[in-house]
Amino acid sequence: MREAGKSNRYNIRVVDRAISVLNVLADGKPRTLTELSKEIEINSSTTFRLLATLLSHNLVQQEDSTGQYRLGLACLELARAYNTGDEIRRAALPVLEALRNVTKETVHLAVLDELEIIYLEKLEGLHAIGLMSSRVGRRAPAYCTGIGKVLLAQIDSDLVASQLKNITLKQYTDTTIVDEGELLAHLVLVRNRGYALDLGEHENDVRCVAAPVFDQTGKTVAAISVSGPKDRIDPTESNHLLIEQTTEAARTISGQLGYQNTITSSREDQNAEDH
Amino acid sequence: MREAGKSNRYNIRVVDRAISVLNVLADGKPRTLTELSKEIEINSSTTFRLLATLLSHNLVQQEDSTGQYRLGLACLELARAYNTGDEIRRAALPVLEALRNVTKETVHLAVLDELEIIYLEKLEGLHAIGLMSSRVGRRAPAYCTGIGKVLLAQIDSDLVASQLKNITLKQYTDTTIVDEGELLAHLVLVRNRGYALDLGEHENDVRCVAAPVFDQTGKTVAAISVSGPKDRIDPTESNHLLIEQTTEAARTISGQLGYQNTITSSREDQNAEDH
DNA sequence: AAACGTTTCTCATTAAATGAAAACCCACTG
DNA sequence: CAGTGGGTTTTCATTTAATGAGAAACGTTT
Numbered sequence A, B: 001m002r003e004a005g006k007s008n009r010y011n012i013r014v015v016d017r018a019i020s021v022l023n024v025l026a027d028g029k030p031r032t033l034t035e036l037s038k039e040i041e042i043n044s045s046t047t048f049r050l051l052a053t054l055l056s057h058n059l060v061q062q063e064d065s066t067g068q069y070r071l072g073l074a075c076l077e078l079a080r081a082y083n084t085g086d087e088i089r090r091a092a093l094p095v096l097e098a099l100r101n102v103t104k105e106t107v108h109l110a111v112l113d114e115l116e117i118i119y120l121e122k123l124e125g126l127h128a129i130g131l132m133s134s135r136v137g138r139r140a141p142a143y144c145t146g147i148g149k150v151l152l153a154q155i156d157s158d159l160v161a162s163q164l165k166n167i168t169l170k171q172y173t174d175t176t177i178v179d180e181g182e183l184l185a186h187l188v189l190v191r192n193r194g195y196a197l198d199l200g201e202h203e204n205d206v207r208c209v210a211a212p213v214f215d216q217t218g219k220t221v222a223a224i225s226v227s228g229p230k231d232r233i234d235p236t237e238s239n240h241l242l243i244e245q246t247t248e249a250a251r252t253i254s255g256q257l258g259y260q261n262t263i264t265s266s267r268e269d270q271n272a273e274d275h
Numbered sequence C: 001a002a003a004c005g006t007t008t009c010t011c012a013t014t015a016a017a018t019g020a021a022a023a024c025c026c027a028c029t030g
Numbered sequence D: 001c002a003g004t005g006g007g008t009t010t011t012c013a014t015t016t017a018a019t020g021a022g023a024a025a026c027g028t029t030t
Helices: A014-025 A032-039 A042-056 A073-084 A087-103 A146-152 A157-164 A180-193 A241-257 B013-025 B032-040 B044-056 B074-085 B086-105 B147-151 B156-163 B179-192 B238-255
Strands: A059-064 A069-071 A106-113 A116-123 A138-143 A196-200 A206-214 A220-229 B060-062 B069-071 B106-115 B115-125 B139-141 B196-199 B206-214 B219-231
Touching: A014 A032, A014 A042, A014 A059, A014 A069, A014 B013, A014 B044, A014 B069, A014 B074, A032 A042, A042 A059, A042 B013, A069 A146, A069 B074, A073 B069, A073 B074, A073 B115, A087 A106, A087 A116, A087 A220, A087 A241, A106 A146, A116 B074, A138 A220, A146 A180, A146 A196, A146 A206, A146 A220, A146 B106, A157 A180, A206 A241, B013 B032, B013 B044, B013 B060, B013 B069, B032 B044, B074 B086, B086 B106, B086 B219, B106 B147, B115 B147, B115 B219, B147 B179, B147 B196, B147 B206, B147 B219, B156 B179, B206 B238, B219 B238
Parallel strands: none
Antiparallel strands: A059 A069, A106 A116, A106 A220, A116 A138, A196 A206, A206 A220, B060 B069, B106 B115, B106 B219, B115 B139, B196 B206, B206 B219
């Protein structure tokens, strides 16, 4: 999604073009054929045919007042299908449910894509809802979210460092880590601890605890978090319980995925309780 | 989704093919290149290229243990995008939230596609959850669900009758209406009442009340429902409240969409309380 | 009803998609 | 460990099928 989407050697041009139509429409703004054709720089005849094709499969639909094109219902169906095929989400869901109910706070499941995370699941907390900007399918920066940091921490440090060269660390709030060196050092800490905290680094009064989920092969495949407003999520003392609950839930999910936490590939960090 | 998806005159073949790959994978079952290529009857070279293209846009991804292909994360992102652009859902969400909280039961928003409904939104009831088979993006038959019936009831009766010719009404439970004549008569009743009941016609002990949502032009664009187990949702007396709550919520949403319920196109059915 | 902007359609050109088949890569098996 | 077989990746020549130009149809506005 977004950007061009690298055209690999074998890509079929029309398909690339069709997908770029979808990606353009993915900002939610409906467009006319002409607008689209200009935006993606494709001849209007071709755009017409692309739209006709997508239309016939319900991947786009036409607003019937204006005739403008928007994404279609088939997108929802694909997502449903994605979810049912997603082993991680399936394993996680009941555990997340329990975690939400015991903490009463909002719980997330997300994966990493480059330097961003994508939310796979969100269970609203039992207090006032709709306060957080996260949505299933939405992206958020990795370097300033609990889930993001815990996932970055599992990746080879040099790799992260080289990827960081491509972006600038935006200072969302006054706790956001914007210094690369500081971030890398922090990630080491996160890795050793086995969990990450987010002290309002992305959204000012949202705090969270996040922990990684491993699969059979020991690879980090996702992470979970519990988040809430700063006045309920305390970064220091009472957190011990929350951290324990979160990491325990993550361990349970990992277990479901076949992860054996006995003898792991990586050496240190296996002495569970060092926080 | 499903079936072939009529190839209109202007459809671009490769794009059709690419989409059929997605549709095949939409059952959640991962496949190898060869399996896919056989299933959709496309030369394996071409399938390879299709997959490469979809892969590069994250619409499909490869399981890294087996190398099999499944739907990818971009599907989630498209759905997110679809939702944010969806005016109906946006207008409905807060009202549904309120309706769920006051009834404490599961609330749905869905639209009609031919003789099936597709769920746009589901808010779980506040009792035990996960009992219903509905999911956002999933389809369900229209003729035996509250939402479905209320939507069918708004369509020209002859049109519905002719569409019904193409399917057989499966007897899901012993209250399912399987006789076409009876169904059509029932739909007239539903239309006049302005709401539909589902007395376990699809899932044995799920009952529901559903009401239609209209847009600016008076067209029926969606429907909402409140559903719960048969021991909590009473079809007769105490229902009056629930029916009133449901239809009122639907009216509110319609209002948000610009519907003026003063002078409506259709004549009768405007004397609200005839149940 | 004229003028404009957009969408739909036709057609000839040729780029780009295609399938056959070869090369390559693994995982098994003897 | 060589040999076999199934799958995947790559090449290449053929020709289909995608393409853009432009014309026609449509609809909206002045």
